[in-house]
Amino acid sequence: MNNKDVIELAKKIVEIDILRDRIWESFAQQAGDKAYELLRKAQNS
Numbered sequence: 748m749n750n751k752d753v754i755e756l757a758k759k760i761v762e763i764d765i766l767r768d769r770i771w772e773s774f775a776q777q778a779g780d781k782a783y784e785l786l787r788k789a790q791n792s
Contacts, residue, residue: 775782 774786778785
């Protein structure tokens with residue numbers, strides 16, 4: 748894998764992380780105090 752490919756992968760990781768943060772904010776607003784509990788249930792199912 749060359750440096751260009753590695754840099755592109757790093758950029759994708761950053762984009763995914765930003766998207767994850769946006770999704771979490773929306774989810775947390777809608778789920779309220781139960782956000783963490785609901786997330787854990789979804790992860791474990």
